[in-house]
Amino acid sequence: MPSISKRGVEVPLSPFRKLVPIADRVKAEGKHVYHLNIGQPDIETPAAAMAKVKETDLKILAYSAAAGNASYRAKLVEYYARFGAEVTADQVIVTTGASEAIQFLFMACMDHGDEMVVPEPFYANYNGFAHIADINVVPVTCALEDGFSLPDAKAFEAVITPKTKAIFITNPNNPTGCFYPEKALKELAQVVKKYDLYLFVDEVYREFCYDGQDFFSVLRLEEIENNVVVIDSVSKRYSACGARVGAMVTRNEELIEAVVKYAKLRLSPPGLGQILAEGALEMDDSYMNEVKEEYDRRRNVVFERLQKMEGVISYLPGGAFYCFAEFPVENADHFCQWLLEKFEHKGATVMLSPGEGFYATPGLGVNQVRIAYVLNPTDLHAAMDCLEEALKVYPGRIKVGQLAAGTAVI
Amino acid sequence: MPSISKRGVEVPLSPFRKLVPIADRVKAEGKHVYHLNIGQPDIETPAAAMAKVKETDLKILAYSAAAGNASYRAKLVEYYARFGAEVTADQVIVTTGASEAIQFLFMACMDHGDEMVVPEPFYANYNGFAHIADINVVPVTCALEDGFSLPDAKAFEAVITPKTKAIFITNPNNPTGCFYPEKALKELAQVVKKYDLYLFVDEVYREFCYDGQDFFSVLRLEEIENNVVVIDSVSKRYSACGARVGAMVTRNEELIEAVVKYAKLRLSPPGLGQILAEGALEMDDSYMNEVKEEYDRRRNVVFERLQKMEGVISYLPGGAFYCFAEFPVENADHFCQWLLEKFEHKGATVMLSPGEGFYATPGLGVNQVRIAYVLNPTDLHAAMDCLEEALKVYPGRIKVGQLAAGTAVI
Numbered sequence: 001m002p003s004i005s006k007r008g009v010e011v012p013l014s015p016f017r018k019l020v021p022i023a024d025r026v027k028a029e030g031k032h033v034y035h036l037n038i039g040q041p042d043i044e045t046p047a048a049a050m051a052k053v054k055e056t057d058l059k060i061l062a063y064s065a066a067a068g069n070a071s072y073r074a075k076l077v078e079y080y081a082r083f084g085a086e087v088t089a090d091q092v093i094v095t096t097g098a099s100e101a102i103q104f105l106f107m108a109c110m111d112h113g114d115e116m117v118v119p120e121p122f123y124a125n126y127n128g129f130a131h132i133a134d135i136n137v138v139p140v141t142c143a144l145e146d147g148f149s150l151p152d153a154k155a156f157e158a159v160i161t162p163k164t165k166a167i168f169i170t171n172p173n174n175p176t177g178c179f180y181p182e183k184a185l186k187e188l189a190q191v192v193k194k195y196d197l198y199l200f201v202d203e204v205y206r207e208f209c210y211d212g213q214d215f216f217s218v219l220r221l222e223e224i225e226n227n228v229v230v231i232d233s234v235s236k237r238y239s240a241c242g243a244r245v246g247a248m249v250t251r252n253e254e255l256i257e258a259v260v261k262y263a264k265l266r267l268s269p270p271g272l273g274q275i276l277a278e279g280a281l282e283m284d285d286s287y288m289n290e291v292k293e294e295y296d297r298r299r300n301v302v303f304e305r306l307q308k309m310e311g312v313i314s315y316l317p318g319g320a321f322y323c324f325a326e327f328p329v330e331n332a333d334h335f336c337q338w339l340l341e342k343f344e345h346k347g348a349t350v351m352l353s354p355g356e357g358f359y360a361t362p363g364l365g366v367n368q369v370r371i372a373y374v375l376n377p378t379d380l381h382a383a384m385d386c387l388e389e390a391l392k393v394y395p396g397r398i399k400v401g402q403l404a405a406g407t408a409v410i
Numbered sequence: 411m412p413s414i415s416k417r418g419v420e421v422p423l424s425p426f427r428k429l430v431p432i433a434d435r436v437k438a439e440g441k442h443v444y445h446l447n448i449g450q451p452d453i454e455t456p457a458a459a460m461a462k463v464k465e466t467d468l469k470i471l472a473y474s475a476a477a478g479n480a481s482y483r484a485k486l487v488e489y490y491a492r493f494g495a496e497v498t499a500d501q502v503i504v505t506t507g508a509s510e511a512i513q514f515l516f517m518a519c520m521d522h523g524d525e526m527v528v529p530e531p532f533y534a535n536y537n538g539f540a541h542i543a544d545i546n547v548v549p550v551t552c553a554l555e556d557g558f559s560l561p562d563a564k565a566f567e568a569v570i571t572p573k574t575k576a577i578f579i580t581n582p583n584n585p586t587g588c589f590y591p592e593k594a595l596k597e598l599a600q601v602v603k604k605y606d607l608y609l610f611v612d613e614v615y616r617e618f619c620y621d622g623q624d625f626f627s628v629l630r631l632e633e634i635e636n637n638v639v640v641i642d643s644v645s646k647r648y649s650a651c652g653a654r655v656g657a658m659v660t661r662n663e664e665l666i667e668a669v670v671k672y673a674k675l676r677l678s679p680p681g682l683g684q685i686l687a688e689g690a691l692e693m694d695d696s697y698m699n700e701v702k703e704e705y706d707r708r709r710n711v712v713f714e715r716l717q718k719m720e721g722v723i724s725y726l727p728g729g730a731f732y733c734f735a736e737f738p739v740e741n742a743d744h745f746c747q748w749l750l751e752k753f754e755h756k757g758a759t760v761m762l763s764p765g766e767g768f769y770a771t772p773g774l775g776v777n778q779v780r781i782a783y784v785l786n787p788t789d790l791h792a793a794m795d796c797l798e799e800a801l802k803v804y805p806g807r808i809k810v811g812q813l814a815a816g817t818a819v820i
Contacts, residue, residue, distance in 0.1 A: 001636040001662065002575065002608050008518035008668035017674055045471045053682060054464045061455045061652040061686070096506055096654065099676040107542065108418035112522075128675040132517065134544070165412065198412050226411040242471040242681025244506065244654070252411065258418035264427055265538040266509040271652025272463060272682035276471070 012127040016353040022340045023351050032348035033340065034375060034383035039174065041321070041374045043239040043294065045276075046287045052279025053272055063268040067260055068094020068247070072274050075281040076232075076247060083206065085219035085230075085249075093248050093259055094269045098204055098233035099125070101248040105166075105229060106133035108258035109198050115163040116200075119151055121324065121358030121365055123174050123202070138164070139360035144326055144368065147315040148176035150184040156191045166198035167191070171218075172205040172319025175358050175370040177299075179209055179318030182216040189221045192228075199224065202231040204246075205320035207288055210296050213318060219249060226252040234273075236321075238280045239291070243273035295321050298373040298380055305384035306371075309391055311398070321373050324355060327391065328398045332356065332369050335394060343390045350383045350390070422537040426763040432750045433761050442758035443750065444785060444793035449584065451731070451784045453649040453704065455686075456697045462689025463682055473678040477670055478504020478657070482684050485691040486642075486657060493616065495629035495640075495659075503658050503669055504679045508614055508643035509535070511658040515576075515639060516543035518668035519608050525573040526610075529561055531734065531768030531775055533584050533612070548574070549770035554736055554778065557725040558586035560594040566601045576608035577601070581628075582615040582729025585768050585780040587709075589619055589728030592626040599631045602638075609634065612641040614656075615730035617698055620706050623728060629659065636662040644683075646731075648690045649701070653683035705731050708783040708790055715794035716781075719801055721808070731783050734765060737801065738808045742766065742779050745804060753800045760793045760800075 016037050023033050067073070073089040080087055095101040110116065112134040118126060120139035130137045140155050142148040156167065167188065171180040192199045201218045209215045218228045233246035250256060263269075299316070302323055306314040311328030329335040333354040343349050355368030373380060391397065426447050433443050477483070483499040490497055505511040520526065522544040528536060530549040540547045550565050552558040566577065577598065581590040602609045611628045619625045628638045643656035660666060673679075709726070712733055716724040721738030739745040743764040753759050765778030783790060801807065 001664075002519065002606050004664050004668045005517065005519055005521045005524070005575075007521055008671075011517075011668070011671045011675070013671055013674060040472050042470065044469045050468070050471070054466075056464075058460070059454045060452065061460070061650045062450050063651040096680070097677065103676075107415065107421075109412065109415055111415045111417055112544070114415070125675050125677075128671075132672075132675075134522070165415075196412050240471045241473040242678060244678070244680040254411075254414050258414045258421070261418075261421050261423055261538075262542075264423060265421070265535050265542075266513075267507065267535075268652060268654070270506070270654040270680040270683055272686070273680055276682070 007131065011131050014124045014128070014357065016357065019336060019340060019351065022337060026340055026349070031344055034348060034350040034379060034386065036371050036373065036375065036383055037351040037353045039236065039321070039372055039374065040241055041236065041239045042376060043291055045240045046238055046280055046283055048283050048287070049238060049240070049276045049280035053276050056275055061271050064271050064274060066263040066268055068092070068269055069274050069278070072278040075278055079281050080217070080219065080249065083215060083217045085217045087219060087249055087251065091249055091251055091256065093256065093263055094274060095246040095248060095263070096266070096269050097235065097244045098202060098231050098246040099129070101231045101246045102126070102129050103132065104259045104262045105200055105231070105248060106130065106135055107262060108255060110135045110165045113163065114165045115161060116166045116168055117156060117159055117164060118168045118360070120360050121148070121175050121355060123170060124357045126168065127360070137360050141361060141364065142176065142178070144313060144315070144324060147317070148173065148178040148324060150180045150188060153187050153191045156188065160195055164195065164197060166200055168200040168202070170202040172209060174205065174320055175322050175353070176324045177317025177320045177322040179213055181213065185216055185218055185221065189224050193224050197227060198229060199227050200229050200231060204231065204233040204236050207237050208292055208295055208321060209319045210299060211318060229255065234277045234280060237288070238277070240276060240280070243276050244270050245273040245277045295373065297377055298375070299323070301377050301380045302371055302373045302384065305381070305388070309388050312391070323371050323373070324368055325371060326368050329367055329394060329396050330398060331396065332367050334396060336369065338394060338396070339390055343386070345386045345389045348382065348386055350386045417541065421541050424534045424538070424767065426767065429746060429750060429761065432747060436750055436759070441754055444758060444760040444789060444796065446781050446783065446785065446793055447761040447763045449646065449731070449782055449784065450651055451646065451649045452786060453701055455650045456648055456690055456693055458693050458697070459648060459650070459686045459690035463686050466685055471681050474681050474684060476673040476678055478502070478679055479684050479688070482688040485688055489691050490627070490629065490659065493625060493627045495627045497629060497659055497661065501659055501661055501666065503666065503673055504684060505656040505658060505673070506676070506679050507645065507654045508612060508641050508656040509539070511641045511656045512536070512539050513542065514669045514672045515610055515641070515658060516540065516545055517672060518665060520545045520575045523573065524575045525571060526576045526578050527566060527569055527574060528578045528770070530770050531558070531585050531765060533580060534767045536578065537770070547770050551771060551774065552586065552588070554723065554725070554734060557727070558583065558588040558734060560590045560598060563597050563601045566598065570605055574605065574607060576610055578610040578612070580612040582619060584615065584730055585732050585763070586734045587727025587730045587732040589623055591623065595626055595628055595631065599634050603634050607637060608639060609637050610639050610641060614641065614643040614646050617647050618702055618705055618731060619729045620709060621728060639665065644687045644690060648687070650686060650690070653686050654680050655683040655687045705783065707787055708785070709733070711787050711790045712781055712783045712794065715791070715798070719798050722801070733781050733783070734778055735781060736778050739777055739804060739806050740808060741806065742777050744806060746779065748804060748806070749800055753796070755796045755799045758792065758796055760796045
């Protein structure tokens with residue numbers, strides 16, 4: 001029997017995936033599980049966008065252009081302009097989800113052994129994509145104490161080496177929900193300019209910025225137009241994760257040329273998903289406004305409930321639909337597994353993502369979790385009830401006196 | 411401005427892609443171009459399958475399981491059973507087109523610098539996928555004189571080294587249209603077994619076997635169950651290239667495990683495309699029978715017309731919808747470009763794929779072309795009229811006396 005490749009054995013999996021079979025098992029046994037572990041919202045995909053697919057008179061579902069349908073790219077240009085980002089259709093490449101955009105960029109911008117600086121905690125699958133591209137992720141650590149805000153220029157400069165080719169950030173952030181304001185991005189831009197690095201920014205959560213904060217796209221940054229690349233996706237924006245439609249945007253013509261080569265190899269992005277995505281861009285603001293208000297409500301539920309749990313340290317996240325929290329436990333990985341297997345409150349439990357897997361630095365995040373507020377407020381409250389009770393009775397709870405109740409920062 | 415990676419510069423493009431801008435230009439100038447260069451059929455996607463998408467009552471287009479929807483995988487199992495291939499749903503992973511299946515396999519089975527043996531000419535994008543995976547393609551040359559039939563065991567053994575991890579074939583073949591019978595596959599299986607290699611077989615054209623020949627899936631080969639992997643796609647079968655739904659099938663549990671890790675990284679295959687693909691599997695045989703008959707008609711048109719062209723050497727292909735031909739020209743690449751730019755017959759010309767790009771061995775295929783018979787017989791005849799006239803007047807035509815009229819082999 002032929003063997004699996006070394007890399008096939010080593011490819012790093014998302015940290016919470018290993019809990020999935022356990023969750024499946026306890027669900028089969030009758031326990032209800034509130035899923036706050038994944039970025040799969042319970043919000044409906046806009047009916048108007050689905051209708052575009054249902055109304056299509058397409059007779060042949062042919063390959064689209066490798067860079068995506070021209071009509072969709074044109075509408076994306078208008079969409080980005082709403083955020084003050086002036087780009088042309090040639091500067092937009094449609095991809096199979098943000099995942100593919102990331103893989104294209106890693107390959108087109110970096111060679112084997114090159115380094116990319118990423119603030120941690122970060123979306124754990126970046127590790128897998130870096131593994132595929134055979135590049136190294138170099139972390140810059142953010143602190144829960146200040147709501148995981150973007151580290152300053154010095155922190156980035158401290159880890160930049162001659163092998164560093166790119167900085168990769170997510171704004172608003174997954175997994176922390178941190179919103180990066182214009183000022184912080186402009187400070188980062190100076191580092192990018194000084195070392196002439198690529199700046200990849202995953203902006204898939206741009207629609208979800210709270211407290212009246214205006215989203216600032218890095219496409220608006222001046223003097224580093226050829227360094228900036230935006231990664232995009234319709235998955236979260238329109239609750240259309242299964243459409244598998246993303247994009248990358250850059251003014252760097254050479255990079256577009258290189259990425260288009262990779263795009264041509266895989267022939268085309270999904271055709272039906274592109275029709276849906278184009279339909280979504282034709283809607284007025286009402287869908288997105290309602291969704292944003294709904295997430296804002298959920299955000300407040302999670303924040304307020306965490307605040308009241310003894311020993312839990314968290315903050316009010318400024319964007320996306322995630323928040324990170326420190327729990328009064330020695331090992332959050334163990335706690336999350338215990339939650340699924342051993343705990344039950346009113347016939348239910350809650351599934352969270354252990355924090356450690358979102359860090360590249362060993363030992364960090366071991367007592368932290370990511371909470372995705374992707375359920376409606378009623379379910380969220382029920383999930384928080386579970387969590388509150390669980391933390392009271394968890395055998396591995398740390399009972400040291402100095403733990404204060406949840407601290408609001410930002 | 412940051413630079414493109416070395417690999418991003420070097421990634422090998424499909425050989426005919428460079429002709430696309432020229433074709434676009436002459437079309438914009440008013441010339442009609444018959445596209446016999448691409449595997450994009452003009453056949454309609456089955457309306458019954460499209461209807462499944464239109465009738466869906468899905469409210470949230472969520473991520474599907476990373477390995478694909480359970481209901482679709484179950485139907486694929488029934489589909490493969492029609493070809494005598496007994497597999498379980500766990501042995502089927504749904505991918506984003508065959509392209510993604512190939513990439514997953516290259517990574518899961520081979521490490522940097524490993525070798526894979528491929529009969530040439532082969533689908534040119536395999537070079538690009540091999541480049542991404544950083545593995546080496548080692549060709550075994552097939553001959554036009556015997557219709558590009560599968561080389562014998564000796565030919566394969568001659569190029570196998572300790573670095574060889576896999577043999578990759580396409581049956582029926584793209585770009586040659588050659589059909590590999592059971593006997594040839596069983597001979598190859600002995601080589602696979604002897605050296606304990608992976609055997610990847612791209613079976614996306616399995617429905618298109620002519621002259622009453624029965625398709626033999628390598629999933630039916632005994633003694634090498636853990637070596638065999640089948641690559642599949644709905645693109646050609648249902649003329650649904652834009653669905654981006656493929657699959658890989660293997661009984662090797664370790665390989666399934668490794669591939670699922672890569673599948674999880676990119677979250678899920680396209681959701682709408684999977685609904686369409688599942689719908690297509692619920693149809694009776696009439697659609698596929700009609701399509702096959704139509705391709706058979708086209709095959710005969712191309713073969714008969716090529717036969718009558720002086721100096722053209724070809725053969726009757728046994729499967730798929732391609733054929734390769736040798737032209738009385740010094741350089742087919744130049745000829746194909748000249749066809750587009752300088753030639754016109756009744757306001758039209760024809761676009762073909764130069765053969766050289768389908769070979770890994772330098773210097774081979776320079777006077778050959780691939781013809782994809784993806785147009786209806788009327789258009790095909792018009793395209794053949796163009797080709798016939800063009801070959802008469804092409805300035806680079808070889809006028810040596812020994813060139814005979816098209817020779818039928820097989």
